[in-house]
Amino acid sequence: MHEDFDKRIVRVMLPMSKAAVYDYSVPHGMLAEEGVFVRVPLGPRDVNGVIWSLEPKLNFPPEKLKDIKEILPCAPLCRESREFVEWVANYTLQGSGRVLRMCMSVPDALLPKKPKKGYRTGSATDIRLTAARKRVLEFMQDGLAHSSSEIADITGVSSSVIKGLADVGALETLKLPSEPPVAIPDPDKAGYELTEDQMAAAGKLAEAVRCRRFSATLLEGVTGSGKTEVYFEAIAQALRQDQQALVLLPEIALSSQWLGRFEKRFGVKPVEWHSDLGAAERRRNWRAVIEGRAKVVVGARSALFLPFKYLGLIIVDEEHEASFKQDEGISYNARDMAVVRANIGKFPVVLASATPALETVVNARTGKYDHVVLASRFGKASLPDIEVVDLKDHRPGAQRWISDPLREAVETTLANGQQAMLFINRRGYAPLTLCDACGFRLQCPHCSAWLVEHRLSKRLQCHHCGYSSHIPEQCPDCGEKDSFKACGPGIERLTEEASMLFPDARLQMIASDTMSGPGAAERFVAAMSAGEIDLLIGTQIVAKGYHFPNLTLVGIVDADLGLAGGDLRASERSFQLLSQVAGRAGRAENPGKVILQTHLPDHPVMEAMQSGDSLTFIESEMQMREFAGMPPYGRLGSLILSSVEAESLNIFARELAMKSPSGENFMIMGPAPAPLAMIRGRHRVRFLVKTMRDVNIQNLIRSWLKGVKIPSNIRLQIDIDPYNFM
Numbered sequence: 001m002h003e004d005f006d007k008r009i010v011r012v013m014l015p016m017s018k019a020a021v022y023d024y025s026v027p028h029g030m031l032a033e034e035g036v037f038v039r040v041p042l043g044p045r046d047v048n049g050v051i052w053s054l055e056p057k058l059n060f061p062p063e064k065l066k067d068i069k070e071i072l073p074c075a076p077l078c079r080e081s082r083e084f085v086e087w088v089a090n091y092t093l094q095g096s097g098r099v100l101r102m103c104m105s106v107p108d109a110l111l112p113k114k115p116k117k118g119y120r121t122g123s124a125t126d127i128r129l130t131a132a133r134k135r136v137l138e139f140m141q142d143g144l145a146h147s148s149s150e151i152a153d154i155t156g157v158s159s160s161v162i163k164g165l166a167d168v169g170a171l172e173t174l175k176l177p178s179e180p181p182v183a184i185p186d187p188d189k190a191g192y193e194l195t196e197d198q199m200a201a202a203g204k205l206a207e208a209v210r211c212r213r214f215s216a217t218l219l220e221g222v223t224g225s226g227k228t229e230v231y232f233e234a235i236a237q238a239l240r241q242d243q244q245a246l247v248l249l250p251e252i253a254l255s256s257q258w259l260g261r262f263e264k265r266f267g268v269k270p271v272e273w274h275s276d277l278g279a280a281e282r283r284r285n286w287r288a289v290i291e292g293r294a295k296v297v298v299g300a301r302s303a304l305f306l307p308f309k310y311l312g313l314i315i316v317d318e319e320h321e322a323s324f325k326q327d328e329g330i331s332y333n334a335r336d337m338a339v340v341r342a343n344i345g346k347f348p349v350v351l352a353s354a355t356p357a358l359e360t361v362v363n364a365r366t367g368k369y370d371h372v373v374l375a376s377r378f379g380k381a382s383l384p385d386i387e388v389v390d391l392k393d394h395r396p397g398a399q400r401w402i403s404d405p406l407r408e409a410v411e412t413t414l415a416n417g418q419q420a421m422l423f424i425n426r427r428g429y430a431p432l433t434l435c436d437a438c439g440f441r442l443q444c445p446h447c448s449a450w451l452v453e454h455r456l457s458k459r460l461q462c463h464h465c466g467y468s469s470h471i472p473e474q475c476p477d478c479g480e481k482d483s484f485k486a487c488g489p490g491i492e493r494l495t496e497e498a499s500m501l502f503p504d505a506r507l508q509m510i511a512s513d514t515m516s517g518p519g520a521a522e523r524f525v526a527a528m529s530a531g532e533i534d535l536l537i538g539t540q541i542v543a544k545g546y547h548f549p550n551l552t553l554v555g556i557v558d559a560d561l562g563l564a565g566g567d568l569r570a571s572e573r574s575f576q577l578l579s580q581v582a583g584r585a586g587r588a589e590n591p592g593k594v595i596l597q598t599h600l601p602d603h604p605v606m607e608a609m610q611s612g613d614s615l616t617f618i619e620s621e622m623q624m625r626e627f628a629g630m631p632p633y634g635r636l637g638s639l640i641l642s643s644v645e646a647e648s649l650n651i652f653a654r655e656l657a658m659k660s661p662s663g664e665n666f667m668i669m670g671p672a673p674a675p676l677a678m679i680r681g682r683h684r685v686r687f688l689v690k691t692m693r694d695v696n697i698q699n700l701i702r703s704w705l706k707g708v709k710i711p712s713n714i715r716l717q718i719d720i721d722p723y724n725f726m
């Protein structure tokens, strides 16, 4: 160290994309410890960061170092979180600063909130009482402190009434704690009485929590077997050990039923984390997590990056869901990273599913994961009967999608006073609109994709970039007027057909663009549960998680939809989705029935659906993957280069190809136009890296890209274990 420099030097990480670790000096008297949030000067600005290590990098002359400005009044980022940031950065080939930014997603939360003024009942009682004053004093009888706005909201008085009461001494002012308390879940509140099977499963999970070491468990159970109730017991155990628990759910905003069940079991709502939270809630929840006051957090994949203080359990529900994979920005799979997080924190992770991902099944078979199985549905419910209808034998007729067997089944179900659901996984009216005269197809001007007609909103929409336009009055190609014709079914068109076929039924159509926000979901659940809906028509948004006891028929209108395209997991995902949809039927006493319409009755997915023999299906998928050296038997990484300038993109891609390494145990394919060759006006070319299992794919890509300078007009997106092949 420099002689006349006697200050300590520490390493600080900044939540930024570029090189993100710098040395800073610690002013005398400042208590600098690892994990502490600090404010430091960076060029002309001050920025927030985290003391990453007390070991300086020493790549900077000490006399030029700048002082840390201040330590931010916030609990530190724990060692496990910091290690996790490094691990994810290394795995996804991202700068660690970018990953750290996901942990520091609420910059405001690093500062304490100003204490608010509050009121409680004062000593003066002998005062003039008006009706308004009376309301306030009655409300304040709970003896608790309340803020002015809260009192005004609940009693409907103006703030001057409250102030007046304080002036005469009937209310007393005080400072409210700056952070509102978080309700504590009670692990010992009585839940359902578990069945023997459930109890055995719950016991194993709770035992894993008790061990306080890393383990991963696949909790596999058919739909309706009570997996949720079972993993609640693991959460209860973590609570008893005073640890925090995290539950990752897909499409969290829509899980009002899940929240209700949690509250029933634990007495209070869990802390939520997802994109629908407002700024104030976000701040409060982040802070409650880092201070350890949030005991159970339920969230979308980003909740994994919350700065937990003493996390002791992660549950990944519906672990096979593709929505756990983020493929923009930092590409990561929250399910896989949850396992990593648990390993770092030395606690258990539970992966729950009725149709586990092939990767997970393989891990359970090789003994890497423990395997807990719930074999049957809870109570009197049995699994639904599945009938495959071959559309080649039962043609619904031109521009029709409901076959006779499906129509009859719906009629019978409704006549019995039960509910039915039609499933089609496609939003809008029709996936393709073409000119009847010349065959011209309406395409998005910014993407290589067809425009989808949405008749309700009277627009054409691109489902990739959000572009929308009117339906043109005449064909831009041949000039013919009113010549556009819808091609193929979307949910709006199916609803049209259903309302003709079942004129007396109360229909409800649900898709992600017609039901937005948690309020809408709650209203839908209430209407469905109250029997105000006879026939539900939905996309995958209604396929998951919901429990409607009187829903006994599910009609899968086009079971083949998910099989097209070159996706490695197309069959697997179809099987998972169809099983999940089918699992909505007959979840209580009344037996369920599923009608599955297909053009491919002999396809392995349809055969597995019909026979219920998922094992044979998984077996053959495994063999195919193993034979092809595909994950989980090999590794995949994709590199997508994109640019608005096609030519310089292609030149650069070729240059990159020339630099690509070659070897025996890996293969680099490309460059090739990505299946979606243009999105949002950006041209896209793709490289696919495929390696044997024992190759470190990150190091391979790193060494390939080393020294390569990516031109500023080209963007590179690296995706390890890609799920999206578009």
Ligand code: ADP
Pocket (backbone or CB within 6 Å): 192, 193, 194, 195, 198, 221, 222, 223, 224, 225, 226, 227, 228, 229, 230, 378, 547
């Ligand atoms: P899964 O997640 O496996 O599909 P759920 O946990 O949603 O199954 O359970 C299905 C339904 O059965 C839910 O309504 C749940 O409350 C109910 N249930 C499960 N186990 C019990 C039990 N032991 N006692 C009472 N109800 C139960």
Ligand code: ZN
Pocket (backbone or CB within 6 Å): 444, 445, 446, 447, 449, 462, 463, 464, 465, 466, 467, 680
């Ligand atoms: Zn588009």
